[in-house]
Amino acid sequence: MLGxxxxxxxxxxxxxxxxxxxxxTITSSGEFILPTKIFIRAPGTKNLQQVIATLKTRLTSxxxxxxxxxxxxxxTTIQLSLNTIPDTTLGSEGYRLRVNKTGISIxxxxxxxxxxxxxxxxxxxxxxxxxxxxxxxxxxxINCVQITDKPRFGWRGLMFDVxxxxxxxxxxxxxxxxxxxxxxxxxHLHLTDDEGWRIQIIGLPKLTEIGAFNVKKVxxxxxxxxxxxxxxxxYGGFYTQDDIREIVQxxxxxxxxxxxxxxxxxxxxxxxxxxxxxxCTSAANTYHVRSGEEIMDWSKNTPLALIDNTLCPANxxxxxxxxxxxxxxxxxxxxxxxxxxxxxxxxxxxxxxxxILLLMKREGLKTMEEVQSYFEKRVEKIVESKGKKFMGWxxxxxxxxxxxxxxxxxxxxxxxxxxxxxxxxxxMSPTTFSYLDYMQGDSAIEPKVYATLRLNKAYEFEPVxxxxxxxxxxxxxxxxxxxxxxxxRHAEYMTWPRGMAxxxxxxxxxxxxNWDDFARRVQMHFKRLDIxxxxxxxxxxxxxxxxxLKPDKGLMISMSGEITGLEMHYSFDNSFPDQFYPxxxxxxxxxxxxxxLKVISYRGNFPVGRMITISLQGVRHSLIKN
Numbered sequence: 001m002l003g004x005x006x007x008x009x010x011x012x013x014x015x016x017x018x019x020x021x022x023x024x025t026i027t028s029s030g031e032f033i034l035p036t037k038i039f040i041r042a043p044g045t046k047n048l049q050q051v052i053a054t055l056k057t058r059l060t061s062x063x064x065x066x067x068x069x070x071x072x073x074x075x076t077t078i079q080l081s082l083n084t085i086p087d088t089t090l091g092s093e094g095y096r097l098r099v100n101k102t103g104i105s106i107x108x109x110x111x112x113x114x115x116x117x118x119x120x121x122x123x124x125x126x127x128x129x130x131x132x133x134x135x136x137x138x139x140x141x142i143n144c145v146q147i148t149d150k151p152r153f154g155w156r157g158l159m160f161d162v163x164x165x166x167x168x169x170x171x172x173x174x175x176x177x178x179x180x181x182x183x184x185x186x187x188h189l190h191l192t193d194d195e196g197w198r199i200q201i202i203g204l205p206k207l208t209e210i211g212a213f214n215v216k217k218v219x220x221x222x223x224x225x226x227x228x229x230x231x232x233x234x235y236g237g238f239y240t241q242d243d244i245r246e247i248v249q250x251x252x253x254x255x256x257x258x259x260x261x262x263x264x265x266x267x268x269x270x271x272x273x274x275x276x277x278x279x280c281t282s283a284a285n286t287y288h289v290r291s292g293e294e295i296m297d298w299s300k301n302t303p304l305a306l307i308d309n310t311l312c313p314a315n316x317x318x319x320x321x322x323x324x325x326x327x328x329x330x331x332x333x334x335x336x337x338x339x340x341x342x343x344x345x346x347x348x349x350x351x352x353x354x355x356i357l358l359l360m361k362r363e364g365l366k367t368m369e370e371v372q373s374y375f376e377k378r379v380e381k382i383v384e385s386k387g388k389k390f391m392g393w394x395x396x397x398x399x400x401x402x403x404x405x406x407x408x409x410x411x412x413x414x415x416x417x418x419x420x421x422x423x424x425x426x427x428m429s430p431t432t433f434s435y436l437d438y439m440q441g442d443s444a445i446e447p448k449v450y451a452t453l454r455l456n457k458a459y460e461f462e463p464v465x466x467x468x469x470x471x472x473x474x475x476x477x478x479x480x481x482x483x484x485x486x487x488x489r490h491a492e493y494m495t496w497p498r499g500m501a502x503x504x505x506x507x508x509x510x511x512x513x514n515w516d517d518f519a520r521r522v523q524m525h526f527k528r529l530d531i532x533x534x535x536x537x538x539x540x541x542x543x544x545x546x547x548x549l550k551p552d553k554g555l556m557i558s559m560s561g562e563i564t565g566l567e568m569h570y571s572f573d574n575s576f577p578d579q580f581y582p583x584x585x586x587x588x589x590x591x592x593x594x595x596x597l598k599v600i601s602y603r604g605n606f607p608v609g610r611m612i613t614i615s616l617q618g619v620r621h622s623l624i625k626n
Contacts, residue, residue, distance in 0.1 A: 094150025
């Protein structure tokens with residue numbers, strides 16, 4: 001059942017499945033049938049060209065119907081209009097969409113609002129509208145509806161790590177096309193890290209000649225063997241400045257800003273491999289761009305570097321280098337912010353460096369955190385000298401935050417709360433809810449990573465903590481780190497549907513969120529993604545397992561689900577269960593000599609989950625060990 005807060009009339013199959021949930025949706029009787037000739041009427045403004053082009057492409061690919069622009073109101077199928085007197089309730093990205101039996105109208109204050117109205121309109125058609133080729137014999141229809149909608153936050157972001165594995169210009173454009181379906185408006189590009197420097201900087205050619213390439217490895221990132229001297233360093237790539245301009249324009253045409261990130265002073269191995277004199281240990285090391293071998297010790301509360309992967313705060317060459325980099329980045333990216341990283345910076349090599357100790361004495365710095373703060377404050381001045389605003393991960397709070405810094409809070413929401421209470425603007429992107437590199441289901445079937453984030457947990461994301469003044473929360477975003485993401489299909493799999501959950505959390509009002517209804521809509525969108533050939537994770541259909549050892553019963557297994565209405569069928573005899581096998585309804589006592597549990601989820605007579613095989617010996621060993 002939907003809560004009373006929804007202005008949402010539904011009868012039978014007249015439910016809509018729009019994601020993110022609009023502010024107000026009122027359905028009425030009747031339906032609109034799309035004619036075989038489509039006439040779009042729109043203001044003659046250059047800013048609407050991409051809105052019209054998007055609408056034409058999305059309609060004609062599947063229907064095969066021709067689309068015409070016209071000025072004759074009586075022939076109009078779809079009317080796009082910009083308000084001559086701004087509607088103060090809509091803001092710059094809101095819209096009103098009306099569908100009646102005779103036509104469709106979308107009105108907004110700005111072109112961005114019309115663009116988002118078009119995304120909603122496409123979602124009102126049946127899933128086959130997503131087809132890239134003509135669907136023969138379809139009757140294209142929409143229930144009559146009135147939608148009033150606007151976003152809750154102006155910052156609705158996805159972070160795409162193109163450093164750990166290089167993704168082509170075409171891949172980035174594809175990611176932009178997918179994110180705007182769900183009204184994201186900010187793409188955060190993580191352009192530099194230990195594994196690759198991905199942006200051309202004129203005058204610093206080694207950053208891309210050396211820093212953009214490593215040795216190709218596959219398996220579990222972080223456990224790879226160190227590359228040998230004879231292994232070719234030809235895996236990777238970078239974006240030329242013309243590539244960046246093209247990507248920025250492509251995003252702008254779709255009302256997406258791009259936030260560039262140059263991650264310093266840690267995560268800088270690609271930079272110091274290119275220019276070793278930027279580090280604190282250049283004389284003692286021969287650097288190589290990381291290929292996934294172990295370079296950090298994470299066993300302590302603070303990261304310890306096995307190889308110095310940092311820029312040296314006591315080295316004036318570093319600031320000359322960063323001035324050159326930031327000058328060109330600022331010119332390439334029109335967005336008002338530049339993200340300068342600041343996360344996970346090991347300081348054990350700094351502690352041994354005489355120049356760092358002299359810097360501390362000269363500047364009155366007492367801790368290594370204050371050394372990093374000194375670095376961040378100098379970098380902020382460089383960023384601001386280029387007419388941009390400085391942003392970093394929440395570690396920039398340690399040792400004293402730069403005066404005007406914006407904090408992106410990733411280690412939970414604590415850093416964001418602290419920064420907001422200090423009067424700094426914040427973007428929330430906590431691991432707890434928004435890290436898309438985490439496993440989506442059980443490690444028996446997912447590529448194993450150190451943590452899990454189920455869809456229902458991602459849907460709990462709330463960017464504004466109760467104790468914080470909402471004025472300081474710019475919005476939120478999800479982050480796709482790509483250590484374990486080797487290609488675009490897997491990037492899609494990791495992003496969707498959890499990206500839908502984050503989209504709803506940053507667009508829709510808090511009172512409009514409802515897990516059961518969201519889960520229903522997600523399953524409708526699975527059909528759309530199938531037709532659009534976009535990969536996604538069906539993990540919401542898979543069981544959640546809990547294990548325990550009982551002295552009197554041995555190994556016990558409990559199963560639960562993210563959504564209701566599923567039946568979980570299982571076997572212990574190594575055969576493959578289907579709907580005729582036992583159905584789970586209470587904790588299972590594992591037979592003493594059983595080797596494997598196999599489970600699959602059904603809805604009625606149809607399998608919806610994946611066949612999951614659990615090694616019971618591994619479970620027993622893990623429980624005894626812990």
